Amino acid sequence: MEIRKLFESDPELMLLFRIIAELNLQDCWLAAGTLRNYVWNILTNRSGLEEASDLDVVFYDPRISYDETLSLQADLNRRYPAYQWEVKNQVYMHSHNPNTQPYQSATDAIAKYPERCTAIAARLNEQGHLDLFLPYGTADIEQFIVQPTPHFAADPARMKVYRDRMAKKDWTSKWPQLRVEGIA
Known part of the structure; x- marks a missing residue:
């Protein structure tokens, strides 16, 4: 599967990329579960974007405060209420993961x-062209494999977060073909 072509072929997804680009945020991406779920949905003959799915917008800018980030998110939710916007400045997000140093960029965080x-x-x-960031390639997404990143695999406290997250998310109820590794 050519993920770039898949994304580019979806007018709604491309509109979302344009909305995000117009924010003019530094090092800004649509990321994470939004795109992962989109691919899994397409591979299982579902609609790519789901109404219940968050739009994970990540950026990196030390000049923008946590409160300003919340204001950006509220503004997007007001202007585009058909979507559930989640805007996260990665400057502040390392604190959510045990034993993690501050991120140096959005891609470092991703x-x-x-x-x-x-x-x-x-x-x-x-x-106006689509840039992709796929530090681990596409094989895991395309083959329905869930496994920890090297950053999480390297630390027992982070692995506990990973295992707790897997139990909470219960993705296999929606995509039974998923093979979840690292939970035993």
Whole structure:
């Protein structure tokens, strides 16, 4: 599967990329579960974007406060109420993962997400072309494999977060073909 072509072929998804690009946020991407679930849904003959799915917008800008980030999110939810916007400045997000140093960029944060299949991001570049960030490639997403990123696998406290997350998310109830690794 060519993920770039898949994303580019969806007018609604491309509209979302344009909305995000117009925010003019530094190092800004549509990421994580939004895109992972989109691919899994397409592979299982479902609609790519689901009404219940969050739109995970991540960016990195030390000049924007946590409160300003919340205001950006509220503004998006007001202007585009058909979507559930989740806007996260990665400057502040390392504190959610045990024993994690501050991130240096949005892509640094994405590469350190709990699961390799969740470490996916895309954005429109200045020329209007789609950039992808896939630090672990596409095999895990395409083969329905869930496994921890090296960052999570390297630390017992982070692995506990990963295992708790897997139990809470229960993705196999929606995608029974998933093979979840690292939970035993």
